[in-house]
Amino acid sequence: MAAPSFRIKICGIRDQLALAAAFHHGADAIGLNFVPSSARYLPPDDRMTRRLAEFCQQNGLKAVGLFVNTPNSTVREVVQSLGLGAVQLHGDETLQQAGELMAAGIEVFRAVRLPTSSLSATTIDAAVTAWVDLGVGILLDADVGNQFGGQGTSLDWHVLARWSKQHAGPWMLAGGLRPETVGKAISICQPHGVDVASGVERPRGTKAPKLIEQFCHHARQQLSLLE
Secondary structure: OOOOOOOEEEEOOOOHHHHHHHHHOOOOEEEEEOOOOOOOEOOOOOHHHHHHHHHHHHHOOEEEEEEOOOOHHHHHHHHHHHOOOEEEEOOOOOHHHHHHHHHOOOOEEEEEEEOOOOOOHHHHHHHHHHHHHHOOEEEEEEOEOOEOOOOOOOOOHHHHHHHHHHOOOOOEEOOOOOOOOHHHHHHHHOOOEEEEOHHHEOOOOOEOHHHHHHHHHHHHHHHHOOO
16 A cells, blocks of 8 residues: 555645645645535535635645545546545445545545544454555544544554554554644554644634644654654
């Protein structure tokens, strides 16, 4: 499995101030949330959505579209219309659906939701192996029931660390990361990169540029030690 094409992703960007903070402070990807039920939702045909996507194209920032149980035909249309660099599947999508998107030349990431209790390396392997074999990027997040997304809930970093030492490929860490914890999480788990949404928001759903700056600083500092 190839390494993901980014290491720090700020997910759920909805305005130009947040985008500027992510870009200027070292994030190399942003997430555009196309899930209508989410507080971070942006309509794909919205003027702001297009502005954000165009900025990414012009400045070498990866724009990743976040989808939940969206038909592949719609995903492809949005990718083409906005020039997205990748998609992140965060629902109940199948291996076949992901494979079809990859066959269309789209970089695909799979958010794998893991239990926050009784987590083990065996549990993680069972959840990710088929996706890894398919060649998609893996993003590990917390399973919080009927919510698609970790809702700021952390996984057991020490279990992830034990699993990661035996895992052959790169992976991304999400779930409960904040500016004050991301450095420790990276140090323990040693992921290829990190993904944050609620951890850089005040209030929920609204990105805080200062928190984005702090998160990127601590993440870049610790990730550089893994290179």
